[in-house]
Amino acid sequence: IVGSVLGAxxxxxxxxxxxxxxxRKCKAIASxxxxxxxTILLGIIxxxxxxxxxxxxxxxxxxLLEPWLRELGFITCYGAIILKLYRHLVDFRTRKAHRxxxxxxxxxxxxxxxxxxxxxxxxxxxxxxxxxxxxxQLGTLxxxxxxxxxxxxxxxxxxxxxxxxxxxxxxxxxxxRNANTQFRERQFLVATLVIEFLVSTTFYVLRFFYLxxxxxxxxxxxxxxxxxxxxxxxxxxxxxPKLWYQHKQVSHQAEVEEVGHNDDDDVDEEEEDExxxxx
Numbered sequence: 001i002v003g004s005v006l007g008a009x010x011x012x013x014x015x016x017x018x019x020x021x022x023x024r025k026c027k028a029i030a031s032x033x034x035x036x037x038x039t040i041l042l043g044i045i046x047x048x049x050x051x052x053x054x055x056x057x058x059x060x061x062x063x064l065l066e067p068w069l070r071e072l073g074f075i076t077c078y079g080a081i082i083l084k085l086y087r088h089l090v091d092f093r094t095r096k097a098h099r100x101x102x103x104x105x106x107x108x109x110x111x112x113x114x115x116x117x118x119x120x121x122x123x124x125x126x127x128x129x130x131x132x133x134x135x136x137q138l139g140t141l142x143x144x145x146x147x148x149x150x151x152x153x154x155x156x157x158x159x160x161x162x163x164x165x166x167x168x169x170x171x172x173x174x175x176x177r178n179a180n181t182q183f184r185e186r187q188f189l190v191a192t193l194v195i196e197f198l199v200s201t202t203f204y205v206l207r208f209f210y211l212x213x214x215x216x217x218x219x220x221x222x223x224x225x226x227x228x229x230x231x232x233x234x235x236x237x238x239x240x241p242k243l244w245y246q247h248k249q250v251s252h253q254a255e256v257e258e259v260g261h262n263d264d265d266d267v268d269e270e271e272e273d274e275x276x277x278x279x
Contacts, residue, residue, distance in 0.1 A: 002224050003055065009232060010048050016239055017041045028246040031182045033087075033104050036080050039111060040238060043077025044231050046070075051227045054220045063141040063149035064129060067158065068122050074162060075118045076111070077234065078196060081189050082169040083107045088186050089172055092179035125154050148216050159204045166197040183245045188237045195237075199229045 017038055024034035050069035056062050087102045129141060129152065141150045173190040181187075203226050207214075214222070 002220070003052075005228070006048055006052050006224070009227075009235075010045055010052075012235065013041045013045045013048070016235070019243070020239075023246060026246050028183055028242045032185055032242055033084065033107065035104050036084060036107055036111075037238070037242075039080045039108070040077050040234075043073045043075070043080065044235060046073025047077060047231050048227060049073070051220075051223045054216075054223065058142045058149050058216070060133070060141045064126055066149070067125065067155070071118050071122055071158060072115065075114050075165075077231075078165065078169065078193070079111050079114045080107075081192060081234075081238075082165070082172060083110055085169060085172040085176060085186065085189055085193075088179045088181055089176040092176055125158075128154065148219060151211060156208075159200075163197070163201055163204070166193060166200070169193045170197065183241060185241075188241055192234045192237050195233050196230045199226055 020029055020034050020037050020041070023029045029037070046069050050066050050073060053062055053066050053069065084107070087107060090102055132152075133141065142148070170190075170193055173186070173193060176186060179186060203222065207222070211219075
């Protein structure tokens with residue numbers, strides 16, 4: 001069941017990416033910067049994949065791959081969300097006479113810098129983990145007793161870094177609290193950050209105290225629940241309102257066109273009646 005749910009979530013992300021690309025010129029999607037929306041979807045897919053790798057045995061390769069997927073997915077998804085909030089803040093605080101416009105390409109450059117920094121950090125983590133295997137002659141990052149990945153101090157540094165990044169995003173959200181955005185986008189972005197902050201912080205605290213007592217299946221279930229509470233909620237909060245607003249706009253436009261068509265028909269009928277009277 002867990003595998004089916006994860007597969008369905010990843011498939012949903014792929015479908016949403018196609019929908020966003022096809023409707024990128026529509027107002028609801030274009031106002032949300034469709035390129036940034038695509039990067040958010042990519043990040044969520046990587047976050048789902050970091051949970052899906054637990055279907056495989058705890059080998060050195062899997063123990064190294066999981067944090068790569070998690071951290072790259074985290075910075076791609078939530079880094080993009082934070083940058084969107086930063087753009088709202090800039091638009092709100094900049095006077096029109098001296099307006100500083102943040103283009104989509106600028107946000108992607110900033111996001112690329114963030115991803116590059118995380119890549120360097122993870123490369124250092126990988127090198128340190130491999131050195132640990134060689135120096136301590138462990139042979140693997142797998143913990144024999146519990147059949148899970150060996151807990152490393154690097155993980156605590158990474159977890160604190162994630163929380164600090166989320167705190168910075170919440171700071172931007174508070175600073176832009178009076179900004180007016182189309183389709184209530186800012187409120188949904190803030191809700192996504194708050195949920196991620198609360199769920200992940202609680203997860204890390206509980207994991208710190210109870211990890212030695214948790215079995216591989218319990219760890220997998222906890223990671224799965226966190227992914228559903230954070231990643232799936234992010235999908236719903238960010239993309240469902242946009243698609244709903246877009247659907248309402250299309251429906252309203254269709255109604256207007258239908259009313260206009262009916263009015264034209266009535267005008268034609270009146271003209272025909274007048275023509276008959278004249279004849």
